Amino acid sequence: MADRIESMQGIDMMSVLEAARGLAYSLGPVEQIPLGEGRVFEVDGRSIAVFRTRQGEVFATQAACPHREGPLCDGIIGGRQVVCPLHAYKFDLATGNPVGNDCEALRTYVVSVSESGDILLSSHD
Numbered sequence: 001m002a003d004r005i006e007s008m009q010g011i012d013m014m015s016v017l018e019a020a021r022g023l024a025y026s027l028g029p030v031e032q033i034p035l036g037e038g039r040v041f042e043v044d045g046r047s048i049a050v051f052r053t054r055q056g057e058v059f060a061t062q063a064a065c066p067h068r069e070g071p072l073c074d075g076i077i078g079g080r081q082v083v084c085p086l087h088a089y090k091f092d093l094a095t096g097n098p099v100g101n102d103c104e105a106l107r108t109y110v111v112s113v114s115e116s117g118d119i120l121l122s123s124h125d
Contacts, residue, residue, distance in 0.1 A: 027119040030058060038073035038082070043121060048109060049073045050119060051082060051093055059093035060109035060121055067103045 025043055027050060033039050038051040040063045047063035049072045057080065065072055070086035077083075080093045090099040096106035110122035 023123040024120040025123065026114075027121055029117050030113050030119050031117065033058075033119075036077050038075075038077065040071075040073050041121070044123075048121065050111060050121070051077055053077060053080060053093070057093075058111050058113055058119060060111040061091070061093065061096055061106040065089060065091075065103070066106065067101075072106075 027041050027043075030052065033050060033052040035052055035056065036054045038049050041048050041050060049061050049063040051059045051061070051073075053059070054077070059080070061072065061082075063072060064070065065084040065086065067084065067089050068086055070084040070089075072082050072084060072091075074085045075083045076085075077093075081090050081099055082093055083090050089101045089103050091097065091103075091106050092099055094108070096108040098105060112120050112122075114120050
């Protein structure tokens, strides 16, 4: 099923899988991201933040805040929002839209969790 396995930070975490709508990247087990936190993954030269809410939902956005490049994974996650740790700008994790500020929206990515518990990031833009 896996076409190839790529190494990320010395750990074989990414394999290219054939998904129902095209290629997806397996980022490894969802348990590696504690509830209420996020982690950064490098995928095809892009830094992508994957968040796991306290309710267990998984979202993926660009890793840096568009305001001043703040590391969004270091921000606070509340409900379906992330708060940038640098200037407290809030963003909706599902849409990427800013909440209560006029910053540009985050780029979002299609992400899901497989039956086996792996995070699958769609390769479609």
